[in-house]
Amino acid sequence: MPRQDLPGGFEQIVMLAVTRLGDNAYGMTVRAEIEQRTARKVSLGAVYSTLDRLETKGYVTSKQAAGGGEREGRAKRFFRVTAQGVRALNEGIAALDRMREGVAAIPRPARVT
Amino acid sequence: MTSRTSRVLIELLPEKYRDEIAGDLIEEPVSTKRMNGELAVAVVRLFPLNFTLREDYDMKHAKWIAAAAIAVVGLLQAWDSGILGAPAWIAALVVFTIALGIAGLFTENESIRLSIAAIVFVLLFVARVVSPVRLPELTLVGLPIFLLLVLGPRFMGLAKAKSPPRGPGTAA
Numbered sequence: 368m369p370r371q372d373l374p375g376g377f378e379q380i381v382m383l384a385v386t387r388l389g390d391n392a393y394g395m396t397v398r399a400e401i402e403q404r405t406a407r408k409v410s411l412g413a414v415y416s417t418l419d420r421l422e423t424k425g426y427v428t429s430k431q432a433a434g435g436g437e438r439e440g441r442a443k444r445f446f447r448v449t450a451q452g453v454r455a456l457n458e459g460i461a462a463l464d465r466m467r468e469g470v471a472a473i474p475r476p477a478r479v480t
Numbered sequence: 481m482t483s484r485t486s487r488v489l490i491e492l493l494p495e496k497y498r499d500e501i502a503g504d505l506i507e508e509p510v511s512t513k514r515m516n517g518e519l520a521v522a523v524v525r526l527f528p529l530n531f532t533l534r535e536d537y538d539m540k541h542a543k544w545i546a547a548a549a550i551a552v553v554g555l556l557q558a559w560d561s562g563i564l565g566a567p568a569w570i571a572a573l574v575v576f577t578i579a580l581g582i583a584g585l586f587t588e589n590e591s592i593r594l595s596i597a598a599i600v601f602v603l604l605f606v607a608r609v610v611s612p613v614r615l616p617e618l619t620l621v622g623l624p625i626f627l628l629l630v631l632g633p634r635f636m637g638l639a640k641a642k643s644p645p646r647g648p649g650t651a652a
Contacts, residue, residue: 394497395504411504412522415497419529434503441503 372424373459380405381417382456385427385446392446394418418446426452483512489519491591494529497522530589546628547582553624554578561617570611574621577603581625590633597629 374382384400385392398414401407421427427446434441448456467473482490482502490502501522505515558574577600584596600622608618 393504394500395508398504410521410525411501411518412525415501415522416525419497419526431500434499438503438507441506442499443503444497444500 372455373462374421374424374426374455377413378417378421378426379456379459381414382421382426382448382452385418386448386453386456390445393443397446421452422446424455425449426455482506483516485516486512486519489516489523492523492589493519494526495588496529497526530587530592531583543585546585546632550581550585550624550628551578554581554621557621557623558618561615561620562613563615563618566611566613566615570607570613570615573603573607574618577607578621578625581622581629584625584629585632593629593633597626600625600629 380401381397384397384404388396388400394411394414397418398409398411401409401414418427418429422429427448429444429446432443432445434443464475467475486502486505490498493501501519505518510518555575555578558571558578563571563574580596580603581600584593584600587593587596601619604619604622608615611618
């Protein structure tokens with residue numbers, strides 16, 4: 368049984384958004400990706416506080432980069448999911464799947480192709 | 481262009497993400513009202529990060545010594561002012577004020593630190609005014625808090641700048 372902390376629901380969503388965005392994952396794009404895919408409003412504060420928590424756990428790393436004129440020169444912070452984060456994310460999703468198995472009221476959704 | 485309210489809220493964000501969050505909201509075309517709303521939520525959600533210690537061992541050590549100094553000098557001054565003769569809630573207010581001053585030592589955010597220094601004096605003044613017992617010297621409790629919150633970081637910064645950097649190759 369792995370002892371690693373399983374990421375929570377919103378943490379999983381944020382990590383998936385960071386993974387999907389690849390090299391372009393910073394606060395605003397992560398928020399936009401989540402809002403577009405979940406059709407839910409998300410505050411930038413919630414995104415950054417979750418990313419900070421994930422970084423403390425070692426699930427993501429961040430790197431500051433200089434900002435351009437479109438942001439009045441303010442820095443950007445790019446995030447990347449670590450190998451430990453990928454393992455934790457897979458574990459979390461697998462645990463959910465195992466919990467859902469055999470529960471008739473919550474069937475597994477059809478795979479999107 | 482950011483509004484005055486936005487600029488104040490940006491100052492209250494923890495230093496680690498201040499530029500990033502402000503930049504994101506400038507880059508994203510949002511109204512001033514929405515920007516202020518987003519900033520207010522971010523200030524609340526990320527507030528604990530203002531109290532995360534990121535200094536080296538010496539700085540942490542100095543802060544704990546300053547905290548002890550505020551507690552001891554503050555409580556002694558409160559006792560000397562005759563706080564023991566005042567109602568319990570006045571004493572509790574003074575103790576809360578001292579604790580607030582100590583909390584102020586552990587923030588890297590200058591705006592929050594200066595706000596705490598001001599709030600400390602306001603609370604002590606209120607306690608002095610509303611107390612049924614005369615406490616003429618109560619506001620002196622705020623003096624060590626003011627000195628350590630407002631002037632302390634400047635002296636620590638100067639001391640740090642003067643001391644040679646430690647690292648590999650530095651003589652022990």
